[in-house]
Amino acid sequence: MQSNNMYIGIDGGGTKTEIMMCDEKGVVVARCVGGSTNVKSRSEDAIKQTLKELFHDLFIQADVAYEHVTGVFVSSAGGDRIWDQQRWREWIYDVAPGIRGKIDVHNDAYGALASGTFSMEGTVLIAGTGSIAYSILDGKSRRVGGWGYLLGDEGSGYDLGRQALSKVAHMHDGLMERDQEFMEIILTSLQVESAADVITAVYEDDYPRRKIASLAEHVVILAQAGNATARHIVGKALRSLLELVDEIHSEDVPLVLSGGMFQSAFMRMAFGNLFTKKYPQPQAIIHPDVPPVVGALVCALLMGEEAVTSEVKENLQSSSRSLNRSFT
Known part of the structure; x- marks a missing residue:
C-alpha cells in the first residue's frame, strides 16, 4: 500500500534535471531525468515545459496522487535568490496544481552536501562546470565562489578547459615552449587540425561554455599520465579549490566533494593530499555514493520533520541505485 x-x-x-520521489521511509518509487532548468541558459517557457513533462512522468511512474505529496525540495543553481525561489514555486504549482505540500527551494549545494552527509550540516565543495564551496553549521550558511564562468569558477571544469586553450594559443604564438603531446590531444578533442581552427570551433559553437568545460577530462587524463603542462593546470586548479574550502571550512566538520571533477579518482586523491597537508589533523572527506538528487530527497524528508535514520539512509541508497540501473 x-x-x-x-x-x-x-x-x-x-545540463540536466533529475527528480525523484520517495516515501517517509526513504523508499524511492520513481525517478525521471529531463533537460536543464537553469534560467540563465533557457527560457521560462522551456523550463516549465521540461518540468511539466518531468512531473507528469514522475506521478505516472509512482502511481500516486498529487495530494499525497507532503513536501518538495528543490536544489538548484541560483536557488538561494528570492526571485528564483518564487519562480520555482510558481512553476511547480502551475505544472502540478494538485500538490498541497510545502515547496522549499535552495541552491544546488544543499543536495550535494546531503548526498554525502545525509544531513543538512557540513561543508561541500562542488567542482563541475563551475565551482562553489558551501558550509551549513547550526542552521547558518555561508558560501564562497559560485560567481559563474565570467567572474570566477576557479578550479572548475570550465577553468581547466579555458586554461588548456590558453596554453595551446600561447604555444601556437611562440609565447611558451611547445608541448606537442598536449596540443595534439586538445586539438583532437575539439576535432580540429590546427590551433588556428580553435577560434571557430569555440566561438561558433552553440554551447561554448560546455564545449570548453568538456576539455577538462582530457587535461586530467594527461595530468595523470604525467604531462607537465596538464599537471601545471591541474595543480593550479586544485589550489584554487582549496582556497574556496579554506575560507569556510571548520575542523571536525565533514567535507563532501561533489561534481564532475571529482568523478576522477586521480582528482579525488590529488585534492585529498593537498587538503591533508593543510589540515594535518584527521578530517572526514566524503565522496558520495548517491547523486545529488538523493540529497535533495534527504532535505525534503528533513524539512518535513522526518527522521533520516540508518534504515531510511539504507533505503535511499539501495532503492535509488535500483532505479538508476533501470535507466542504464
Whole structure:
C-alpha cells in the first residue's frame, strides 16, 4: 500500500534535471531525468515545459496522487535568490496544481552536501562546470565562489578547459615552449587540425561554455599520465579549490566533494593530499555514493520533520541505485 506521505527531491542543473520521489521511509518509487532548468541558459517557457513533462512522468511512474505529496525540495543553481525561489514555486504549482505540500527551494549545494552527509550540516565543495564551496553549521550558511564562468569558477571544469586553450594559443604564438603531446590531444578533442581552427570551433559553437568545460577530462587524463603542462593546470586548479574550502571550512566538520571533477579518482586523491597537508589533523572527506538528487530527497524528508535514520539512509541508497540501473 502506498504511503500518504510522499516526498519529492529535485536536482536542477545546467545540463540536466533529475527528480525523484520517495516515501517517509526513504523508499524511492520513481525517478525521471529531463533537460536543464537553469534560467540563465533557457527560457521560462522551456523550463516549465521540461518540468511539466518531468512531473507528469514522475506521478505516472509512482502511481500516486498529487495530494499525497507532503513536501518538495528543490536544489538548484541560483536557488538561494528570492526571485528564483518564487519562480520555482510558481512553476511547480502551475505544472502540478494538485500538490498541497510545502515547496522549499535552495541552491544546488544543499543536495550535494546531503548526498554525502545525509544531513543538512557540513561543508561541500562542488567542482563541475563551475565551482562553489558551501558550509551549513547550526542552521547558518555561508558560501564562497559560485560567481559563474565570467567572474570566477576557479578550479572548475570550465577553468581547466579555458586554461588548456590558453596554453595551446600561447604555444601556437611562440609565447611558451611547445608541448606537442598536449596540443595534439586538445586539438583532437575539439576535432580540429590546427590551433588556428580553435577560434571557430569555440566561438561558433552553440554551447561554448560546455564545449570548453568538456576539455577538462582530457587535461586530467594527461595530468595523470604525467604531462607537465596538464599537471601545471591541474595543480593550479586544485589550489584554487582549496582556497574556496579554506575560507569556510571548520575542523571536525565533514567535507563532501561533489561534481564532475571529482568523478576522477586521480582528482579525488590529488585534492585529498593537498587538503591533508593543510589540515594535518584527521578530517572526514566524503565522496558520495548517491547523486545529488538523493540529497535533495534527504532535505525534503528533513524539512518535513522526518527522521533520516540508518534504515531510511539504507533505503535511499539501495532503492535509488535500483532505479538508476533501470535507466542504464
